[in-house]
Ligand code: HEC
């Protein structure tokens with residue numbers, strides 16, 4: 225608060241508190257007329273004003289308020305730029321509370337510091353904690369059950385764009401990932417794009433036009449192998465997805481594959497290290513790793 229504002233606020237406070245005290249003193253003066261008499265003021269011919277004193281309790285309430293406000297202005301900030309003798313501030317209170325919660329979180333995470341991500345996935349308490357972190361930070365994109373949506377990968381299936389090993393999952397969450405597939409429309413042209421799309425569908429074992437797929441194959445082997453591999457199984461180092469399985473990030477219909485090729489795809493997983501801290505990242509990685517184990521056990525018939 226600048227000096228001028230501070231003086232302005234001080235003057236206002238003094239005026240209000242001082243004015244109230246003055247008003248009290250004035251009304252508490254011995255009245256000239258006796259109690260029960262009218263003041264002599266008459267309105268509308270017959271409306272007269274009695275000269276009765278303020279009720280005692282009301283007077284004391286008023287005096288109490290004035291004493292309280294003086295005490296408050298001494299102890300707490302409010303009297304211009306004065307900080308008050310208690311040194312309290314809303315910012316300080318917030319900071320103290322934040323530190324308290326950070327300390328609780330630190331102690332909670334410290335219990336699990338020695339465990340690896342794979343161990344965390346087997347620890348029921350850590351998995352519960354990870355589920356909460358997931359609900360607060362990840363569910364908006366990946367869904368409350370981790371099953372994802374178009375453009376947001378399913379974390380419970382066996383297919384992993386950036387790798388499903390414990391350390392790969394941890395790195396993905398800590399540092400984020402940025403997929404880079406440029407648009408191929410200039411290279412493939414209006415005719416080549418659906419042909420390559422047909423070939424991709426043939427790799428995935430989906431219905432396709434055989435002539436178009438045969439025409440698309442050499443283009444695929446020329447351009448796409450660099451990232452998706454000759455067999456279409458992808459490359460986790462580049463985040464290039466497996467094109468032969470049933471799990472699709474954007475979709476497997478010919479129209480959607482053509483759209484992927486025409487527009488390019490640049491999915492982004494935000495880095496969560498700076499957002500929630502490395503300890504929380506490790507615990508939520510354990511939770512995600514436990515989802516992966518679930519998916520594998522269902523895939524293999526449900527046995528553990
Ligand atoms: C530079 C590496 C690179 C090249 C070359 C490349 N891709 Fe991709 N592709 C990617 C990446 C990375 C993704 C994942 C994009 C994302 O996650 O947003 C992707 C995604 C896709 C998808 C979407 C898959 C899904 O699950 O929905 C299709 C389809 C695809 N690519 C086909 C092709 C075809 C066909 C070619 C050749 C014309 C090709 N890609 C060339 C890196 C590449």
Ligand code: HEC
Pocket residue numbers: 357358361362363364365366375376377379383384385386387388393396397401402403463490491492493494496508509512
């Ligand atoms: C703003 C949306 C968003 C949030 C929030 C988010 N993610 Fe992601 N995440 C994505 C996208 C998009 C991708 C896919 C990136 C790509 O296309 O390559 C992804 C990819 C991933 C992958 C890699 C999947 C694979 O197949 O390799 C993991 C693991 C993951 N996220 C976990 C998490 C966890 C855990 C959190 C919370 C701590 C989280 N994500 C929060 C959007 C998000």
